Amino acid sequence: MPIFWECDRCTACCRWPGQVSLTPPEISRIAAHLNLPEPEFIARFTRLNSTRTGLALIDQSDGSCIFLDGSNCRIQPVKPQQCRDFPNLWNFPGFNEVCQARPRELSPDDWRARIRASTGREVAPP
Ligand code: SF4
Ligand code: SF4
Numbered sequence: 489m490p491i492f493w494e495c496d497r498c499t500a501c502c503r504w505p506g507q508v509s510l511t512p513p514e515i516s517r518i519a520a521h522l523n524l525p526e527p528e529f530i531a532r533f534t535r536l537n538s539t540r541t542g543l544a545l546i547d548q549s550d551g552s553c554i555f556l557d558g559s560n561c562r563i564q565p566v567k568p569q570q571c572r573d574f575p576n577l578w579n580f581p582g583f584n585e586v587c588q589a590r591p592r593e594l595s596p597d598d599w600r601a602r603i604r605a606s607t608g609r610e611v612a613p614p
Contacts, residue, residue: 490599490613493575493589495606500586501574502556507544508568509537517566572607 519529596613
């Protein structure tokens with residue numbers, strides 16, 4: 489039975505080092521959500537990513553994501569796919585030592601439905 493990692497909203501993944509990459513459609517969606525022209529959104533909230541191949545969100549002075557506000561994401565309805573996909577569709581060895589998501593054993597159909605609801609993706613169960 490596939491395991492679905494149920495987010496506990498601990499916000500650790502919004503605070504640890506790394507980068508949140510942005511696709512062009514994500515830039516458009518987030519700028520619209522914030523009622524900003526895209527050039528202004530890009531200038532205020534993004535930087536070149538580490539491979540210099542695109543843009544990523546900037547951090548706050550403590551290293552947390554620029555859109556983390558307490559325990560909330562200020563762009564939750566339009567947050568980047570990279571954020572939506574963690575930890576079920578990507579993670580790293582030992583991730584669950586810092587991520588508080590709870591493992592739930594689900595039927596393949598339920599797993600697929602939970603993935604669809606949380607990431608917007610259609611993915612075959614592992
Ligand atoms: S965009 Fe939202 S969910 Fe993604 S890292 Fe920033 S605060 Fe967290
Ligand atoms: S670290 Fe894990 S439990 Fe915490 S907000 Fe991110 S996905 Fe959810």
